[in-house]
Amino acid sequence: MGGVGRAAARVAGAGWLVALLLAAWEVYARIWPSVFFPPLSEVLGNFSRMWLSADASSLFTSDLLREQAGTSLGRFAMGWLLAVVVGVTLGMLLGRSPVASRMYNPTVRFFTAVPNTMLLPIAVQIFGITSRMNVFLIFLGTVWVIIINTADGVAGVDEMWLRSARSLRLSRWTLYRSVVIPAAMPRIMTGLRVSLGIGLILMIISELYATTVGLGFQIVVAEKSFLYVDMWSAFVLVGLIGIVLNSIFTLVERRVLRWQRRSSLSDL
Amino acid sequence: MDLVVDDISKTYGQGAAARVAVTSASLTVGAQQLVSIVGPSGCGKSTLLMIMAGLLKPSSGRVALGERRVDGPPVGLSVVFQDYSRSLFPWMTVRRNLTMAAAAYRLPKAELKNRVEQALTSVGLPASGDLYPWQMSGGMQQRVAIARALVVEPTVMLMDEPFAAVDAQTRADLEDLVLRVRDEYKVTIAFVTHDIDEAVYLADRVVVMAAGPGRILEEIAIDLPKPRDQVETKLDPNFAALRSEVFRLVMRPGTTQKIS
Amino acid sequence: MKTDSTPRRVRRGRTLGGLVLAGALLVAGCGTSADDAGGDSAQPAGSGGPQTLKVTTLGLCNEISVYWAQAKGLFAKHGVNVQTVKSTGGAAGLSALQSGDIDLAFTNPFSTMIAISRGIPLQWIATAYGTPTDESAATNAIAVAKDSPIKSAKDLEGKTIGVNEIGGINQIITTAWLKEKGANPAGVKFVALPFNELASAVATGKIAASQTPAQTVDPKLGLKTLGDPYVVAGKGKSLVFAGYVTTTEKSKTLQKAMQGYQAALIEADTQINDPANKEEHFTLAAQNCKQDVNVLKAIKENPYLAEVDAGALTQMAQILKDQGVIADPPAVDSFVPAYVVKTG
Incomplete structure (x- = not known):
């Protein structure tokens, strides 16, 4: 089972640090045993019983994994993707319009300052005990950082590119699609990366209350039943999901921003 | 088609902060002529070129391309900018950069494809359409920028100090490239430079500008034989004389004296 | 406690996963390391x-x-x-x-x-x-909407009941109440809500019922009680x-x-x-x-x-x-x- 941890760490690109932490975990828990903090080896053994199966047709995942993680990730995907669409669109409007940005910037900054957990009771009031409540919280928690970064990126597009585009008499639509968005992409991607992390945390936090299914719910159930090994197994699963999503994002980012990396190299 | 600049002035800012960049500039670039605009820095030569390109609004005066007044980037006019790394789009391949230039022209697909390949061949970069600009040297990137200008088969091409950032050898190659595509595409060219040799070598006419405020000082006809040649032309005593005259105008605008 | 600090920590980091693990390690590490520091909270007996x-x-x-x-x-x-x-x-x-x-x-x-x-x-x-052992002294309630079709425990089968915490005493007692009243608790879902949301969630129809303190079952909110589950689960004790x-x-x-x-x-x-x-x-x-x-x-x-x-x-x-x-x-x-x- 250590192989799963190692493979995941390699993907993350921070292998040695993760490995060191995992080793420290094992050693610490062996020297000072506590039911609250079981050794890594015990957690990983439980991890495989809880989340994995011998069934190749389900990619070796357990029913519990597919049901709980599937629900959580579905909520995450809906909330985050909605935030990406809305955030990039609004960010572009804000970034290109000085009037709009003067009007809305204070609003955006206010909402980024509201701790998202405070919105949970409100979300429950609006959406009730449904997945829409979780989707809403993930959306609301991630959209602002996407808006701000997109707006900054769009506002900061090199004037030369815009002049060049203007001399080509590009239509407004082509200008945005082919010049403004790609030129702002480094900042947009920064916003998306940050929002990805926030979204995953909110996925868990929004499931600590007012839901009957999901990884966050599983963590609560395990904690309240004093099944700390289960709780840690869920933490490890959330961590792995984070590593995988982050790695996928890095691959996409590298592909999308290939031009930026290389041009900065050639400047040397 | 003639490109006519009629009494153009451009002032940046207002009131006490107002700064006159160009005042009362008039010139005509005749069809298929190559006119160099040369002058010290701050003489407003780039400002004038941007106004000619329709990228900058003049404070007064008018620019016309043939019969049509220029009040925005006109059809059939291409611009080659000084900083190729910031005018080509690095997120697009060379081919995509070229097709993007023709996007507003709605050409048939096959036609567009031919033009792209022809433009690349003309600038000496056949079969490099799949590269990205950042995979190329500076000189090659500026060739791509010229090819991008040629794709729309322009009647007028405006070039703003296009070779300021490349080495001397590459520069000479690119100068000859400009003369070649002028003939090949039968295009009218206005060429801004601060390099006097380059201005004289390329041009049918040199427009000398002076600073403070930016204005046109003098127009000098360059009657050197064609085709021009980097060695032969520059050995011509007439080249030396014209060069000296332009040099005097640029460096010491007060002490002008006409030669020839 | 974890919930407030983690988003900020991740905002800075590159690899979320690593940080979740690291953060978890830290949280747990801090908790347990107090073992050494906090052990002296009780002085040895008989020291005066x-x-x-x-x-x-x-x-x-x-x-x-x-x-x-x-x-x-x-x-x-x-x-x-x-x-x-x-x-x-x-x-x-x-x-x-x-x-x-x-x-x-x-x-x-x-x-x-x-x-x-x-x-x-x-x-x-x-x-x-x-x-309490008697309904007249009820301190808790199973709250349902007054005009709700749910009249008994049996009607709650397959429904969702709000409790203040998952797996807590209130959920266990409510499950016992369901059994005592002849309902099958297997199909009943429990959902955790903050205490002050339990009554209003029922009043607004978001959930079928809540286990909640008796005083929150306000008829003015359109709520009524199906009884104190503690009285039923105690069976007279x-x-x-x-x-x-x-x-x-x-x-x-x-x-x-x-x-x-x-x-x-x-x-x-x-x-x-x-x-x-x-x-x-x-x-x-x-x-x-x-x-x-x-x-x-x-x-x-x-x-x-x-x-x-x-x-x-x-x-x-x-x-x-x-x-x-x-x-x-x-x-x-x-x-x-x-x-x-x-x-x-």
């Missing part, structure tokens, strides 16, 4: 002055016995010095207990028995309060609602102090239950739980008794076993020290 006991509190009005004993100097009288430590919940209290930060945790018997069955050695030192637990080790090393603690509570309860002290008891409770004293007077109270009812605990262990929460609940003798004063 009164033994100091750190006790968790949730700040509930129901914790009046401790407030009273403290205010009246009853702890000092019985040779202990009590310091209350604010806690966020029963499980957090047990965790602090394990780490040695505190000496007594305020929790419920179910959590205690489940924790013991998972290998956490705990001992029940004193009860805080019990549950007063169950143990909450109390104070310590580690098995401290139950031995600090026996004298633990005995003194329970004795002080027993004396406090006698005074609280004296009708002559009614006014003072509500005033004191109101001060400590920051409630309006008139509101408190209007609310029915759970019976206060610090003696440990072994029979009630046995009955509750059976409930856990019946529901399959734990297969083999601990025997009451094994987690209530012999020196603890018992009833029943």
